[in-house]
Amino acid sequence: MGGRFDSCQGHILGTVPACPERSRREGDCPWDFMYNLHCHSLLSDGVLLPSEIAVRYLSLGYRAIAITDHVDYSNIKSTVESILEFTRHWSKHKLPIDVLPGIELTHLPLSQFAPLAKYARKQGIKIIVAHGQTPVEPVIKGTNLAALNADIDILAHPGLISDEEIRLARKKGIFLEVTTRRGHCLTNPQVVKRALRLGAKLILNTDSHAPGDIIAPSRVIKTALKAGLNKREIDKIYRDTERFLKKKEVE
Numbered sequence: 196m197g198g199r200f201d202s203c204q205g206h207i208l209g210t211v212p213a214c215p216e217r218s219r220r221e222g223d224c225p226w227d228f229m230y231n232l233h234c235h236s237l238l239s240d241g242v243l244l245p246s247e248i249a250v251r252y253l254s255l256g257y258r259a260i261a262i263t264d265h266v267d268y269s270n271i272k273s274t275v276e277s278i279l280e281f282t283r284h285w286s287k288h289k290l291p292i293d294v295l296p297g298i299e300l301t302h303l304p305l306s307q308f309a310p311l312a313k314y315a316r317k318q319g320i321k322i323i324v325a326h327g328q329t330p331v332e333p334v335i336k337g338t339n340l341a342a343l344n345a346d347i348d349i350l351a352h353p354g355l356i357s358d359e360e361i362r363l364a365r366k367k368g369i370f371l372e373v374t375t376r377r378g379h380c381l382t383n384p385q386v387v388k389r390a391l392r393l394g395a396k397l398i399l400n401t402d403s404h405a406p407g408d409i410i411a412p413s414r415v416i417k418t419a420l421k422a423g424l425n426k427r428e429i430d431k432i433y434r435d436t437e438r439f440l441k442k443k444e445v446e
């Protein structure tokens with residue numbers, strides 16, 4: 196994930212700020228590498244093509260994103276195939292933002308999390324998000340636990356997650372998400388407080404669906420601070436994410 200981004204290539208875009216170096220100088224991006232591993236494209240309920248999502252994040256100084264469209268049994272085959280086709284071609288062009296193929300297992304009957312995660316992984320999907328028990332949608336009870344028992348990487352907006360679930364996330368190295376998305380973000384403070392107390396890993400994501408959700412790193416950091424994280428804890432989140440992505444790169 197790191198090597199080829201060492202020099203500033205932001206000038207390939209005609210927008211400002213176009214590169215992380217410049218963003219940092221302007222006090223916009225306090226971390227070396229900004230990632231967002233939860234976004235939606237036209238392949239599900241997002242409004243942009245994966246390529247436009249990538250270019251928009253690049254223009255804000257992000258170095259890696261995962262496109263993680265909603266899937267269930269009705270669309271998993273076609274979505275997985277499309278995003279893998281996209282990321283295979285994207286990676287050939289050496290643009291200074293990596294796009295990882297992902298999915299979000301969404302509103303599934305509990306017994307479907309494990310087989311669908313297994314299927315996606317086998318096809319080559321790198322980032323598997325599960326749509327957790329957000330307080331603002333009628334998610335099936337038991338979803339957090341069923342998702343954590345499957346082969347996922349991130350439990351998104353887990354809502355009022357239990358200690359048992361947090362311990363399972365820690366044991367399996369699954370990230371618990373702190374989100375900038377409206378509604379889902381209501382339980383950020385509880386997720387942060389309890390994950391820190393029990394030692395589970397956190398991740399910061401936008402869960403973007405439309406241009407207005409693709410926000411500057413400084414706004415993501417603002418959400419993190421508001422959720423109760425301090426700068427040292429935010430730094431650890433980005434280091435953990437970077438380490439996780441490096442591991443994915445060699446897989």
Ligand SMILES: [Zn+2]
Nearest residue numbers: 235240265404
């Ligand atoms: Zn959505």
Ligand SMILES: [Zn+2]
Nearest residue numbers: 233299351402
């Ligand atoms: Zn999502």
